[in-house]
Amino acid sequence: MLENKVRDVFADMVVLKNPERTEFFSNLSLPSYMRDWLVMKFSDDDGVIDYDSVLRYIRQYIPSREDFEQFKFEMVNGETVRFLARIRVNVDVKTGKTLFELPDFGGSRAGASGEVTNDVVARWKETLLKESENWGIVELIWGKDFSSRQGKGVIKLIEYSPFCPYTVDLEFYKEARRAFTIDEWIDVLISAADYNPNGYDSEQQKLCFLRRLLPFVEKRLNLMELAPKGTGKSYVYQKISKRGWLISGGTVSRASLIYDNQKKTGGLLTRFDFVGFDEIQSMTFDKPSQIQTALKDYMEFGEVQGFDAQVVADAGVIVLGNINASRFNVNENMMEEVSSVFSESASLDRFHGFIPGWEIPRMHQGLVANGWALNTEYFAEVLHLLRDDLTYTTIVDECLAVPAKPDKRDLTAIKRLCTAFVKLLYPNATCKEDIPADEFIKYCLEPAKEMRSVIKKQLCIIDPKEFNVPGKKDIPDIQYNYL
Structure with missing residues (x-):
């Protein structure tokens, strides 16, 4: 049984998750890392939690x-x-x-x-x-x-x-991956992110969900997701890790997002692993053209510009929007659902990949994590540490056979997405041979190409004169390098 293997391999880094305690802690508005620490602190070896002790501790040490x-x-x-x-x-x-x-x-x-x-x-x-x-x-x-x-x-x-309940041994985590098959590991990742893998109808649904975790492991990975309401996209970017920031509603200013010239301090992009824009169709921007110009420079070069400063940052930019069922078609113009700050072709071209959120089921009770799983805070910290590991970039380069003169942005996007998939699914890999060729193609290369190809299709639709021309309308024909 997978749960028993997770407990045996990860020992002290697992907690018992179930819908009852998820609802209990959700009502307390505690972040996942505080929640899992309290569960570990006040549970017995069988995972039974003493809720009265939790409440007493919160009243004494965690004020409202x-x-x-x-x-x-x-x-x-x-x-x-x-x-x-x-x-x-x-x-x-x-x-x-x-x-x-x-x-x-x-x-x-x-x-x-x-x-x-x-x-x-x-x-x-x-x-x-x-x-x-x-x-x-x-x-x-x-x-x-x-x-x-x-x-x-x-x-x-x-x-x-x-507040530092434990330290993360990244090498231990990498080595632990060897104990699981790829199918088992996919379920381990999903349950670590507070979801129940048994609640999905297919492997494709699981893999589509995991795409949301890619910015957690790869620097400056820019993604766009359009999805119906209720698919849980906000939860993933807001609750799993303290390393990300989700902007929900209100007016976004250049000072808060990029650089405050008066305070001479960097904005959100300089402080987090990723910054998400939720319900983008209803969000407003102060001086949108100015923000758009600054974001295009940042998404291309990883630098935020102030009047008298230049700050390097590595946060990914995530755009999330709700979309109704009539628009579930990547071959039609979906950018009408997105703010003009991001939907203009030069801005859209800087997004590495697209997530079709309608392929992820709406949140239901069967999708709430239920069983022994990795502590979410531990998991989030591992993903954060993997961002700095350059080994995986070398592995991906060895795995790819790239045609002559590929489009630079397409190639960068596909490589960056492949690298993120490898970090997520094969953290134990130290060389090309550690990942079976068929698995690399199925779980890394093809999904990366698919995610970038949607961006390219949308570019061809909204700016056909620039993109819907020979040599530009298709992504490079990147294949697996069997040599």
């Missing part, structure tokens, strides 16, 4: 947003408060101060922000300043800031302890 007003009252009256929270830290170059905010309590707009003392920064700079955000125990006090004439009150972070 409404509790912060009480914390502020206690602090201004001389008390110190201490609790577990998600924290973001940045250095203000104008004042020279290191600032923090607690986004789950409303951040700076709600007064959940302040200064980090120099000794805390010095002790934890490798954690606080290198990651876009962290979880940890924070200790806060209130005091006067006498660097200004008014002597304004300010909250200070005087102690910090990172």
Whole structure:
């Protein structure tokens, strides 16, 4: 039985998942990594969880947003408060101060922000300043800031302890893959992402779902997915990993997304592994032509430009849109469903692949993870670490036979997608021979070509004069290199 093999191979890195506890933790609005840690902490060897202990722990250490007003009252009256929270830290170059905010309590707009003392920064700079955000125990006090004439009150972070329940041994994970067949491993990945592989009707549905995980393992992988409502695309990009950011609604500005010239700080693209745009048809952009130009440069070269700065970043750009059943056809114009920021041909050409979300079933109870599976936080951290491994690029290069003079963007897209598939499905591979040729073709090369070919078809439809011409309308005929 696959569950038993997962428990035997991964031991302490598995948790028991089922619909009941999924609903319980969903109601608490906790991220997956906090959820799985609590499950492990308060479960017995059979996976039975003590829900009362979980609730007591949460009440004591994980306050709700409404509790912060009480914390502020206690602090201004001389008390110190201490609790577990998600924290973001940045250095203000104008004042020279290191600032923090607690986004789950409303951040700076709600007064959940302040200064980090120099000794805390010095002790934890490798954690606080290198990651876009962290979880940890924070200790806060209130005091006067006498660097200004008014002597304004300010909250200070005087102690910090990172929430780090375990370390990830990437080599162990790679070696563990050898214990599973490709069919078993596909199911391991799906259950790790909080879904039940038994809820899918076919292998094709499973493989289509796994395409959503490709930006988790490969840098600057840009994808577009159009799907009906209710297929779970938002959950994958929002809840599985703290390394990604999903923008849902509202107005997107250049400062928040790319670079803030006033604060001289990079935007979301510089802080996360991927940035997703959810329900793109209803999203608005402040100065859209300016954002479009900046995004085209970023998606091509991986650099964000400020008035006086140039910052290298490696986040993927993910565009998600809802589409009705009458538009489920890659041979017709689907870009009418997408914001003009992304649907103009020069922008669309910079997307590496397309996910036909209508091939993924709507979320139903049978798709909720049910059984022993990899801890989602552990899994997400593994995927993050795989982004830096260059071995897989070399393997993919050896596997591909590329025709003369291929289109550069097509070739880049197919190679990058192939590399992501290899990282996801064959993390144990160290050379070409570690992946059977037929499996590489079926699970890596053909899906990559298919995903890029949809982008090419749409380009031919929306800009036929430029793309629907000999030599441009088809993707390169890349084959497996048997030599």
